[in-house]
Amino acid sequence: MRMRDPKFFEEHNARHFWHPMAHPAEMLKNPPIVVASAEGVEITDVNGHRTLDAVGGLWNVNLGYSCQPVKDAITGQLATLPYYSSFRGTSNAAAVELSYALTEWFSEDGLTRAFFTSGGSDSVETALRLSRQYHRIRGELDRTKFISIRQGYHGTHFGGASVNGNAKFRRNYEPMLPGCFHIPAPWTYRNPFNETDPARLAELCALLLEEEIKFQSPDTVAAFIMEPVLGSGGIIVPHESFMPKVREICDRYGVLLIADEVITAFGRTGAWTGSRLWGVKPDLACIAKGISNGYFPFGAAMISEKIANAFEDNKNAFGSIGHGYTYSGHPVGAAAALATLEETQKLNVADNAAARGDELLAGCKELQNKHQIVGDVRGKGLMVCLELVADRESKAPINKGAMDIALSAAYEAGVMIRVSGNNIILSPSLVITADHVATIITAVDSGLTAAAKA
Numbered sequence: 001m002r003m004r005d006p007k008f009f010e011e012h013n014a015r016h017f018w019h020p021m022a023h024p025a026e027m028l029k030n031p032p033i034v035v036a037s038a039e040g041v042e043i044t045d046v047n048g049h050r051t052l053d054a055v056g057g058l059w060n061v062n063l064g065y066s067c068q069p070v071k072d073a074i075t076g077q078l079a080t081l082p083y084y085s086s087f088r089g090t091s092n093a094a095a096v097e098l099s100y101a102l103t104e105w106f107s108e109d110g111l112t113r114a115f116f117t118s119g120g121s122d123s124v125e126t127a128l129r130l131s132r133q134y135h136r137i138r139g140e141l142d143r144t145k146f147i148s149i150r151q152g153y154h155g156t157h158f159g160g161a162s163v164n165g166n167a168k169f170r171r172n173y174e175p176m177l178p179g180c181f182h183i184p185a186p187w188t189y190r191n192p193f194n195e196t197d198p199a200r201l202a203e204l205c206a207l208l209l210e211e212e213i214k215f216q217s218p219d220t221v222a223a224f225i226m227e228p229v230l231g232s233g234g235i236i237v238p239h240e241s242f243m244p245k246v247r248e249i250c251d252r253y254g255v256l257l258i259a260d261e262v263i264t265a266f267g268r269t270g271a272w273t274g275s276r277l278w279g280v281k282p283d284l285a286c287i288a289k290g291i292s293n294g295y296f297p298f299g300a301a302m303i304s305e306k307i308a309n310a311f312e313d314n315k316n317a318f319g320s321i322g323h324g325y326t327y328s329g330h331p332v333g334a335a336a337a338l339a340t341l342e343e344t345q346k347l348n349v350a351d352n353a354a355a356r357g358d359e360l361l362a363g364c365k366e367l368q369n370k371h372q373i374v375g376d377v378r379g380k381g382l383m384v385c386l387e388l389v390a391d392r393e394s395k396a397p398i399n400k401g402a403m404d405i406a407l408s409a410a411y412e413a414g415v416m417i418r419v420s421g422n423n424i425i426l427s428p429s430l431v432i433t434a435d436h437v438a439t440i441i442t443a444v445d446s447g448l449t450a451a452a453k454a
């Protein structure tokens, strides 16, 4: 790339580049931080300011930015076979190897087939479609509806946005897919019942799921989709009884359970998968992000034996999959994923995520004691959220200006954090050390001090 004065990037960024999840006018007014390079778990911007990345890219650079085996796998595969289609009739060695490795990886979750995609939204779309098709194959033609959780995030395709639980991602794009319904999140800090006991709340939310299935008529419901730990909606950690209860209810009414594991699949919660964390076997799981350490856009819908058998035993036209992407099973992505899986296991990042996550959560709870603007702190593994409020009593969200100040002050103090609405979300690489955790806490402390003065 051409050598440029750093100002060039700030000046030109939003003139020609529209950003995801941003207002183009605001991007023109407030230029973003332009990241130029990265090493280990740190990033450096075009002005040479180096910070610890407490966002982990976008909860995907699980092994940090210097994972040489993944880089080597990508360049090696580029030299051997940079692309070939996996549409009916052709395949490639890397994708076959990866499907084998993934079914071993997910065997404890009962997931034995992989349908490859280019990312999380694609994986969600695939799981939603395959779940409808599963019922069709079995002659239950009316099972087309989906139920999901408010505050859930399932990407931005129309299917995913329709099961999404946040108006922000839906409002400007309505009407959404018909036949999608939502239940309240098992979120103790804010819920319609004012219920603060997590087990009781889990029971109430599960009851509402059952009520909704019955109300819709069970023979019209295809699937329930949930994140084992809700991520983008503000790290909502359900009580351990919730997902097992959901599994039971889905089984009782013949509804498929889709686990959206785009964030949780490769150790982030401290368990190897979010479903395993709660002792549940889903019918389908959506994976992406950490599968390739963020170095290549890649994902998959993982499929259980039950679903696989229905398709594979089917001899009529209903079983043929009329869905897929040009980049499904991309050999470079598959090679990146194979190397990532190997490193992920070798470094045992799930254990590190659990230990560092406990430290990070404890540190953030201390910050809650110190700063009145921290209304709630919650987390599991290396998914941690501080929810900022203007007033603890009313729980009114703090204003956007204060959030922007928190981000800038933390950045100046040496740590990149993510702000989403009135939440500070921390999702660093899973290879961080206890010292890194201490650095994150100190910088978030500075961010909160600055935001409180705003």
Ligand SMILES: Cc1ncc(COP(=O)(O)O)c(C=O)c1O
Pocket (backbone or CB within 6 Å): 119, 120, 121, 122, 124, 153, 154, 155, 156, 227, 231, 232, 260, 261, 262, 263, 288, 289
């Ligand atoms: C749980 C979940 N599902 C789906 C997605 C969408 O993934 P992508 O942005 O790769 O399309 C995300 C992205 O953050 C996610 O967190």
